[in-house]
Amino acid sequence: MAASGAARTQLRVGRLVKAHGLKGALKLELYTDDPDGRFVPGAVFTLQVPESSPWHGKTVTVREFRWMNSHPVVFLDGVEDRDAAESIVRAILWIDQDETAGAEDDAWYDHQLVGLEVVRDGDVIGRVVRVDHLPAQDLLIVKLSGDPDREVLVPFVAAIVPEVDVAAGRVVVTPPAGLFEELPGDDADEPRPAEGPAEDAATED
Template sequence: MAAGNRICVGAIAGAFGVKGEVRLKSFCARPEDIAGYAPLYTEDGSRSFTVRLTRPVNGGLGARLSGISTREDAEALRGVSLWADRGLLPSLPDDEFYHADLIGLEVVDPGGVVLGRVRAVQNFGAGDILEVFAPGRRSTLMLPFTRAVVPTVDLAAGRIVADPPEEVE
């Protein structure tokens, strides 16, 4: 299945214990839902895992992944992102989006002037921020992903209309 048909739902934060358990960081609204989207794939799709959650742990969830039986196997997966088939994920309301759908979209101001393209969606604890890159610009534009700043997301047209506050321009 093509990478575009998968959504990143979590990442492996490291090993937990000595018998191959991993510390799993879930990006799901309800962290425990990640197990229901298995099989989970590495970003390149070269490996897949079934997931059995074992317990809550500091910074995430303890989990057993198929094919991982030693601490060394688990530690080797540290930092690996886990992807689920889009068809297994719930549909979102009209005003919610998967980050993967926003990355790469063109961003224009209300007058149609191109501001750049979404390079990433960040969240430093105060809500989502669109990181917008434009060639020739010295730094990326960081736009709060709020209705006031981003009134329109048109996935079909591949475009976002943003009205950046003066202090971020």
Template structure:
């Protein structure tokens, strides 16, 4: 294999506050530099769209390796990759990158972990990311314990909070103001006013 086929971008992105892990690169697909990716985001169409600039950590090339955390520290030096193409082969996401012209270059990326800078998003944009709410306690207006946030699922109509109750059940809570009137990041606490029957 030609080890010089791919050279990471020598320019390191400036330090940012927090980086969100979005994907891990797997095997090459075909001869034109496409790769399969394991997704860690529920918004791949948007976050991995053509033109997106991703931060690349070489990671562990082992197929069975796992990243221990969902975010990377601000001081980690990463290269960059620019998404050129995105398509789906059944349920597998395939990406092509502007810097990766062929299969040999794609092979050099195997095991790399891809991040986005959370602070790259518009500071005025309303909304939350799933990783920001995971682990928040959920209580009713009477401060009764309802559970803990497992995830935030984004949708075209509305977002959904996945809340794990103390008895282990998962409850899908519409993330609308009438039901989720208050989110307190400092206390890692969400106040809910759920309709009757939503929680067991």
């Protein structure tokens, strides 16, 4: 989520994925390594919802957080029944920077990532131009140095982006083959002309 200034910078910590039970509980998809520390009673979150949602422009306050059958579940003030819970499903929860600064070593804000050089095997191959937040994972959108008209979608996971150094202005990538370039060998896969007796038979005709 892009920020308009330092005071408005926010960190995404979860998404409400499903109503649970009849008393307003909601199952969570977590984007934080410290859910028990984030979702304490009284914690306030900004909601990312469509403008058509009755929750647009509002915040929510945690009433209770618990684990049910290994699934994280949250109760929110003002969400007292299943109908209210259904109305807020798919909302993404954000928290202000000043409430989270320094709390997680592997969490960055979009404005910190955009503009970083992308380094592969010691060479700068492009630059991060934006961050896309998808339900399954985040993506770094990289504009390639040698082909500025092309953008590559890089999954923002440790296996592919093992190092983020904001101070040095770079991210290090170890992408799988084919992510940044077309794999060679397409021509080699084409069938070759027949050899031997079959070729002789063709010349006899």
